[in-house]
Amino acid sequence: MKNYLLFILTVSLFASCNLSKKPENAAFVQEEPSGNDLYLAVMWQKYSAEYRALCYQSYQQAGQLIQLNSIQDKTLLTPAVIVDVDETILDNSPYELNLIRTNIRYTAESWKAWVDSAAAGAVPGALEFCLKAQELGIHILYVSNRKINETEATLKNLIALGFPYATADHLYFKEESSSKESRRAVIRNSYQVLLLIGDNLGDFSDVFQDRSQHFGFHQVDSLRQQFGTHFIILPNPMYGNWEDGLPKNI
Ligand SMILES: [Mg+2]
Incomplete structure (x- = not known):
């Protein structure tokens, strides 16, 4: 009996050790992400219906708010909505997916090449929202940390997708500081900002x-x-300032 219990204990321990280890056969390794911490984040943004639903939810709420505001709040300043660009109205998950496929990290050069391709798609719900704003006479101001030398390609991308107000005077791209505060202050001199997205x-x-x-x-x-x-706010599991505060040990 004692030997039998010892046998059961040994088998259980062996099994639990194997469960906590990843199998090392080649087939499994090919199916698994290659240890790339972007994998699940990109897969979620690109392929989960939940991501789409969250985007629609955000833009539906935004649409209701501007509808309400356009009726209630009339001032001398032109009404406007400030939108960010990346992962707010443009979906860059194909670029991130390519980083995984080629097993490289983000570089300024690869990002610039992606921006120049003007191939980003629209975030679900974003275009419809922006067109609705335009219908209501509300301007869209694109406040992004894309660089000034990315203006032309970004405009090409926005125009191809049908975004309204896709002109240089509605773009506030990064010149020096990553902080958007000074750009928002400039905007508030000329516009009544109803919403930030x-x-x-x-x-x-x-x-x-x-x-x-x-x-x-x-x-x-x-x-x-x-x-x-x-x-x-829209979901972005792939990158952001949230990474700055991540704990060193989990
Ligand atoms: Mg962004």
């Missing part, structure tokens, strides 16, 4: 930039009333 909290305010204290949760908690009313 982005995938990164820095698309709304610089108060969210610091993630060193508890991942920046406190800032989001303290401004929770703004989300869904003045700020509309």
Whole structure:
């Protein structure tokens, strides 16, 4: 009996050790992501219906808000919505997928080549929202950290997809600082900003930039009333300032 129990214990231990280890046969390795931390994030954005649903949810909410605002709030300034570009209205998951396929990391050169191809698709719901804004006489202002030398290719991409207000005077791209605060301040001199739409909290305010204290949760908690009313956030699991605060040990 004692030997039998010992045998069962040994088999169980062996089995549990194997469960915690990845099989090392070639077939399994080919199906698994090659340890690339982008894999699941890109797959989710590109292939999950949940991602699409979340985008539609965000833009539907945004559409309802501008409809309401266009009726209630009339001022002398031109009404506008500030939108970020990448992962807000343009979907760059094909670029990220290619990084995985070729097993390379992001480089400024590969990104520039992707932008120049003007091949990004629209984030679900984004185009319909922007066209609705245009119908209501609300301008779309594209505030992005794409570089100035990416203006022409970005406009080509936006025009090909049918985005309204795709002109240089509606683009506020990065010149020096990654902070968008000064660009938003310039915009507020001429426009009444009804709504800000982005995938990164820095698309709304610089108060969210610091993630060193508890991942920046406190800032989001303290401004929770703004989300869904003045700020509309889209999902982006692939990259963002959220990476700055990740714990060293998990
Ligand atoms: Mg973005």
